[in-house]
Amino acid sequence: MPQFTTPAELEAYRREVLSGRDSAKPCITLCSGSACHATGSNKVAAAIALEIEKQGVAAEVDFRRTGCHGFCEQGPIVVIYPQGVCYLKVQPEDIEEIITKSIKEQQVVERLIYADPNTGERTPLEEEIPFYKNQQRLILGSNLKIDPKNLDDYIAVGGFQALVKVLFEMTSEQVVDEVKSAKLRGRGGAGFPSGVKWDFARQAPGAQKYVVVNCDEGDPGAYMDRSVMEGNPFAVLEGLMIGAYAIGASEGYVYVRQEYPLAVENLAVALKKAAESGLLGTDILGSGFDFTVKVHRGAGAFICGEETSLLNSLEGKPGEPNARPPFPATKGLWGKPTNINNVETWANIPLIINKGAAAFSSIGTEGSKGTKIFSLVGKVNNTGLVEVPMGATLRDIIFKIGGGVPGGKKFKAVQTGGPSGGCLPESLLDTKVDFDELTKAGAMMGSGGMIVMDEDTCLVDIARYFLAFLSDESCGKCTPCREGIRQMLKILTNMTQGRGKEGDIELLQTLAEATLGSSMCALGKTAPNPVLSTLTHFRDEYAAHIHNRKCPALSCKALIAYYIEPEKCKGCGACFRVCPAAAIEGEKKQVHVVTQHKCTKCGGCLEACPAAFDAVRVLSGEPVPEPVAAEA
Amino acid sequence: MDIGIIDEIIDKHGGESGALIQILLDIQGAVNWLPKEALARVSEKLSVPMSRIQHITTFYKTFSLTPKGRHEIHVCLGTACHVRGAQDILATVEEVTGVKPGETDPDLNFSVETVSCLGCCALGPVMVVDGEYHGNVKPAETAKVLSQLKLTETAEALEKLKQSETAEVLNLCACQ
Numbered sequence A: 001m002p003q004f005t006t007p008a009e010l011e012a013y014r015r016e017v018l019s020g021r022d023s024a025k026p027c028i029t030l031c032s033g034s035a036c037h038a039t040g041s042n043k044v045a046a047a048i049a050l051e052i053e054k055q056g057v058a059a060e061v062d063f064r065r066t067g068c069h070g071f072c073e074q075g076p077i078v079v080i081y082p083q084g085v086c087y088l089k090v091q092p093e094d095i096e097e098i099i100t101k102s103i104k105e106q107q108v109v110e111r112l113i114y115a116d117p118n119t120g121e122r123t124p125l126e127e128e129i130p131f132y133k134n135q136q137r138l139i140l141g142s143n144l145k146i147d148p149k150n151l152d153d154y155i156a157v158g159g160f161q162a163l164v165k166v167l168f169e170m171t172s173e174q175v176v177d178e179v180k181s182a183k184l185r186g187r188g189g190a191g192f193p194s195g196v197k198w199d200f201a202r203q204a205p206g207a208q209k210y211v212v213v214n215c216d217e218g219d220p221g222a223y224m225d226r227s228v229m230e231g232n233p234f235a236v237l238e239g240l241m242i243g244a245y246a247i248g249a250s251e252g253y254v255y256v257r258q259e260y261p262l263a264v265e266n267l268a269v270a271l272k273k274a275a276e277s278g279l280l281g282t283d284i285l286g287s288g289f290d291f292t293v294k295v296h297r298g299a300g301a302f303i304c305g306e307e308t309s310l311l312n313s314l315e316g317k318p319g320e321p322n323a324r325p326p327f328p329a330t331k332g333l334w335g336k337p338t339n340i341n342n343v344e345t346w347a348n349i350p351l352i353i354n355k356g357a358a359a360f361s362s363i364g365t366e367g368s369k370g371t372k373i374f375s376l377v378g379k380v381n382n383t384g385l386v387e388v389p390m391g392a393t394l395r396d397i398i399f400k401i402g403g404g405v406p407g408g409k410k411f412k413a414v415q416t417g418g419p420s421g422g423c424l425p426e427s428l429l430d431t432k433v434d435f436d437e438l439t440k441a442g443a444m445m446g447s448g449g450m451i452v453m454d455e456d457t458c459l460v461d462i463a464r465y466f467l468a469f470l471s472d473e474s475c476g477k478c479t480p481c482r483e484g485i486r487q488m489l490k491i492l493t494n495m496t497q498g499r500g501k502e503g504d505i506e507l508l509q510t511l512a513e514a515t516l517g518s519s520m521c522a523l524g525k526t527a528p529n530p531v532l533s534t535l536t537h538f539r540d541e542y543a544a545h546i547h548n549r550k551c552p553a554l555s556c557k558a559l560i561a562y563y564i565e566p567e568k569c570k571g572c573g574a575c576f577r578v579c580p581a582a583a584i585e586g587e588k589k590q591v592h593v594v595t596q597h598k599c600t601k602c603g604g605c606l607e608a609c610p611a612a613f614d615a616v617r618v619l620s621g622e623p624v625p626e627p628v629a630a631e632a
Numbered sequence B: 001m002d003i004g005i006i007d008e009i010i011d012k013h014g015g016e017s018g019a020l021i022q023i024l025l026d027i028q029g030a031v032n033w034l035p036k037e038a039l040a041r042v043s044e045k046l047s048v049p050m051s052r053i054q055h056i057t058t059f060y061k062t063f064s065l066t067p068k069g070r071h072e073i074h075v076c077l078g079t080a081c082h083v084r085g086a087q088d089i090l091a092t093v094e095e096v097t098g099v100k101p102g103e104t105d106p107d108l109n110f111s112v113e114t115v116s117c118l119g120c121c122a123l124g125p126v127m128v129v130d131g132e133y134h135g136n137v138k139p140a141e142t143a144k145v146l147s148q149l150k151l152t153e154t155a156e157a158l159e160k161l162k163q164s165e166t167a168e169v170l171n172l173c174a175c176q
């Protein structure tokens, strides 16, 4: 491990690392982020190591395991540099061919490269794949170039240059001013100007101050922070150190949810290496700045993402929120001034210092600067993490990058902002991703969850889903939040189960407004949003559930029935064989019938019935016709 | 349970009461749940009242105050998984194992838990069986994976029964 006691030593080491690297030398990179890990990246890694040895190419090729590339559904992902040829869904048995063809013969293994789901057109280069081509990956881009556990890799891409600049060329006030004029806004949800928050903490009296990384990432369906923390922990650390210097803190904490074991592991390794090389500890690089970091794992509570709850949890207490003010900037961890930011916010800091506030704020819209990472998931062709400049439209993200809705289905809504956010319909797809624009449209930027829904998704059920989540996660401290959510959930559950009543919509509206106005923390204050936004944009769907006992999306199980059309059924028996509930009756070559009271509505028969017959129908809001016995 | 493990974990965190949650997480990681004796030891060594430990262990969802089954099944119900049919996966898991979410069967074969996001949303719906991830999973595949596990469990149970003394007695009875 190198030892750095001065900036000059760090620079000399950087030159040494770079001179030992040949950018023309082939390098096999394998994504080893959580999702690729889940799809078998470890086995692929073993196969690569073995094959390199077997083919005797160890001297001619490098092998690097990296963090998340973003295109997770297509993992495990292998990219061959310097060309940047990208192979998707790679399995151990593909490795021999990849090394023979791609490394030795400079050819491409056609069958493993990206194929457009609509046109079938193939694209070999990663940067040319539509999913990547339309992004601007200032933060995520580094994930492809570095092994998150390798300090040399981070140093090679310019790591810790921003820290050196800050420690030796800038006063704490100048650092705060730089972040202020970059107009960076917090990426954790509320979008508060980071520089302004830093200034509060900087000016707060007290010798002991703290900085904290919020990597609790509670939004179910979002994983931006996981990927940044896993893929580039040194960048988050560098940002944190700059923040610590700016506000005058000598201790930092990283709060990571324990559901992210790989993030915890990679972060722990990064901290250890930084400490061993003198980048953490006392008198860092001879600057007189002291700094240490501790890691704290969350134990499964959504509310712990809220800053005051998080700080309580850090102290070893139950994670219940406190009323603000006082804000953490004046009275935070153990009562001391504390600055807490989201992972992605911290990761932006080195970028701002290196490139300058002007360059940073040249990207984005008037009120929202820089890029934002979104977790583009749900009913969309290309699912994964996307990073776009602020101001990109939802339509561009979902259709240009995401490739639209799969299976020829119709787009219905996009949900942003997680449980605090809202659902936007087709007519608002030209909304720009921008803190203020999204709020105006009735949704929210949130931390970056973007869930696409198609015609099969019931929005009453989605509202019910979020309230069920929030009801479970409300800490229960304040009554409006606890009871308001519970009552709204009851009404919504009734609706989805066919027990909706006249007046329910109005009652929901009243409850929503009461909960909004009088809860203490933002969980309660924003909990009604999923209800309000769906009521605004999809009121018809609510009405259908109440008045016609009909679920237009054919999704609410209590409101649908599976029915076999006698005219179409050929009596092939395919449905009979798959039905797990033995709910289908019929002799061979005879019309089959679903016995309604036995049916569990699993949909197995619908899938099983051959397309040529297409005899199974899903009914909602209309009576199921009486069975007629007839020859098929 | 070996109380030595608990002591080791407490010592690793320097016996600091601020590290209470971290200590409990490590114990849960090592023994898979939080036995009473372990909590008593933590309370004693950290000088933290039992009531506070109880508050913590019920507040945070990760902690389990009852033993877990040999096979742990986690079904993600996060938004991304929800819109891609996670409910059907959960229903299948319940049907095949006969275990409801948050519960364990009396024979300690299966524990079923729901989680709200594992950070693999692009692979939704996601189910984790004994640490192994199954992404883009369908009800039929779920049933297959779990039925296989169940078969193995039953076979093992029968095998054990055959070897045990009770089985000998049973055999005797059958012959006579």
Ligand SMILES: Cc1cc2nc3c(=O)[nH]c(=O)nc-3n(C[C@H](O)[C@H](O)[C@H](O)COP(=O)(O)O)c2cc1C
Pocket (backbone or CB within 6 Å): A185, A186, A187, A188, A189, A190, A191, A192, A194, A214, A215, A216, A217, A218, A219, A302, A303, A304, A305, A306, A307, A308, A340, A341, A342, A343, A345, A346, A447, A521, A522, A523
């Ligand atoms: C219920 C609730 C959950 C939250 N969860 C998170 C979270 O998971 N991650 C996060 O960074 N911020 C979360 N926040 C926002 C934090 O309270 C805080 O605003 C944020 O960490 C500040 O960092 P930023 O300014 O960089 O965004 C949550 C807020 C609320 C009310």
Ligand code: SF4
Pocket (backbone or CB within 6 Å): A562, A578, A579, A580, A581, A582, A583, A584, A594, A598, A599, A600, A601, A602, A603, A604, A605, A606
């Ligand atoms: S929906 Fe499922 S349970 Fe009902 S009839 Fe079809 S296969 Fe059987």
Ligand code: SF4
Pocket (backbone or CB within 6 Å): A564, A568, A569, A570, A571, A572, A573, A574, A575, A576, A592, A608, A609, A610, A613, A614, A615, A616
């Ligand atoms: S699968 Fe379709 S055609 Fe065949 S018996 Fe069932 S309903 Fe009739």
Ligand code: FES
Pocket (backbone or CB within 6 Å): A031, A032, A033, A034, A035, A036, A037, A067, A068, A069, A070, A071, A072, A073, A075, A076, A077
């Ligand atoms: S984890 Fe491999 S691409 Fe995201």
Ligand code: FES
Pocket (backbone or CB within 6 Å): A220, A221, A222, B076, B077, B078, B079, B080, B081, B082, B116, B117, B118, B119, B120, B121, B122, B124, B125, B126
């Ligand atoms: S929503 Fe299931 S993994 Fe994220």
